[in-house]
Amino acid sequence: MADDPEEGMLSWDETVFRDEHVFEIDYVPETFEHRESQMQSLQYALRPAVRGSRPLNVMAHGPPGTGKTTAVQKLFDELSTQTDVRTVRVNCQVDSTRYSVFSRIFEGIFEYEPPSSGISFKKLFRQITDKLVEDDEVLVVALDDVNYLFYENEASDTLYSLLRAHEAHSGAKIGVIVVSSDLNLDVIEELDGRVQSVFRPEDVYFPVYDPSEIVDILDERVERGFHDGVISTEVLDEVAELTAESGDLRVGIDLLRRAGLNAEMRASRTVSVEDVEEAYEKSKFVHLSHSLHALSDNEEALVRVIAEHDGEQAGDVYDAFHDQTELGYTRYSEIINKLDQLGVIDATYTNVDGRGRSRTLSLRYDPEAVLSRLEE
Numbered sequence: 001m002a003d004d005p006e007e008g009m010l011s012w013d014e015t016v017f018r019d020e021h022v023f024e025i026d027y028v029p030e031t032f033e034h035r036e037s038q039m040q041s042l043q044y045a046l047r048p049a050v051r052g053s054r055p056l057n058v059m060a061h062g063p064p065g066t067g068k069t070t071a072v073q074k075l076f077d078e079l080s081t082q083t084d085v086r087t088v089r090v091n092c093q094v095d096s097t098r099y100s101v102f103s104r105i106f107e108g109i110f111e112y113e114p115p116s117s118g119i120s121f122k123k124l125f126r127q128i129t130d131k132l133v134e135d136d137e138v139l140v141v142a143l144d145d146v147n148y149l150f151y152e153n154e155a156s157d158t159l160y161s162l163l164r165a166h167e168a169h170s171g172a173k174i175g176v177i178v179v180s181s182d183l184n185l186d187v188i189e190e191l192d193g194r195v196q197s198v199f200r201p202e203d204v205y206f207p208v209y210d211p212s213e214i215v216d217i218l219d220e221r222v223e224r225g226f227h228d229g230v231i232s233t234e235v236l237d238e239v240a241e242l243t244a245e246s247g248d249l250r251v252g253i254d255l256l257r258r259a260g261l262n263a264e265m266r267a268s269r270t271v272s273v274e275d276v277e278e279a280y281e282k283s284k285f286v287h288l289s290h291s292l293h294a295l296s297d298n299e300e301a302l303v304r305v306i307a308e309h310d311g312e313q314a315g316d317v318y319d320a321f322h323d324q325t326e327l328g329y330t331r332y333s334e335i336i337n338k339l340d341q342l343g344v345i346d347a348t349y350t351n352v353d354g355r356g357r358s359r360t361l362s363l364r365y366d367p368e369a370v371l372s373r374l375e376e
Contacts, residue, residue, distance in 0.1 A: 015264060016227060017227070018224065035067045054175055059204065063208055064290070068181065085139075087141075092148040092149050093145045102124050133170075146179060147185050162176050210244075214243050218236060225260075239259070250290075255280055258279035259276045347359045
């Protein structure tokens with residue numbers, strides 16, 4: 001009915017989405033385009049594991065939102081369904097200490113969590129290697145967002161334990177994939193010499209998607225995630241352009257979801273360019289949200305203090321931070337370094353009259369944007 005004023009409007013029980021999960025961060029697409037060479041390199045490195053031997057180690061790196069995690073998940077799904085190789089992916093943003101990494105590996109192997117207290121690392125490690133030898137299994141561990149282990153000074157000890165497992169327990173066969181999105185982190189250079197001598201990884205680089213690749217990938221998500229006719233070519237081109245500007249595919253995927261929600265708020269059956277533009281004001285902060293969500297309470301507290309004292313000297317910020325947390329200056333300095341490495345703050349050295357060199361602390365984003373994302 002062309003003259004029906006309700007045509008093109010959603011009723012309460014209708015939605016523009018065919019499958020909203022397609023736009024969630026943990027969704028693994030059925031088709032994984034424009035990463036054929038990277039997948040081949042990963043398969044080459046892990047092929048020995050299929051034959052029962054220790055695989056080659058891998059360093060997968062590149063900017064955020066370039067398919068590294070998806071590549072690992074696709075590969076691990078294949079190995080789990082088609083071979084006897086045991087695979088465990090550890091999100092180091094969540095598990096950022098050696099003990100917590102091995103707890104996650106324990107859970108992946110035994111399919112239940114280890115005791116929350118009362119078990120030493122040595123015993124935890126031994127139980128893992130005993131199980132691998134007993135079952136004659138090869139284990140491949142992916143340390144996703146390994147940069148977080150470096151921020152906590154846990155990377156060398158964690159990798160050393162994994163890479164030397166066969167020496168500590170004859171017959172234990174473990175391969176490691178490290179995944180890093182920190183372009184300023186030289187993984188090999190930052191490791192202890194004892195680890196560098198045994199960690200000789202295959203290098204697999206994931207570049208930023210070019211504009212045509214972005215359109216292909218987003219179009220596939222649109223087909224799976226939205227009903228027919230919801231996203232026009234004009235709207236998709238706008239989303240792709242904003243995604244290319246950010247260099248992060250996650251921005252585009254989040255942008256599609258938020259734009260769809262904006263259309264539903266208008267009770268519209270189609271997404272408009274205005275819906276996209278409004279959604280971009282939040283979607284452009286996807287990387288910031290990703291970084292903030294993994295912070296501890298004390299780390300969040302420092303972000304809030306810096307937001308209130310933006311541009312002030314580190315010593316002055318510490319006074320306010322100490323009043324809230326009672327933490328010492330050493331831990332305070334460690335948190336500053338981590339937030340600086342994450343790209344949340346800038347900690348720049350300046351000369352201060354009568355006080356020598358001191359760091360000035362400021363947020364890299366608008367303080368209101370940071371504080372609102374801490375509340376999400």
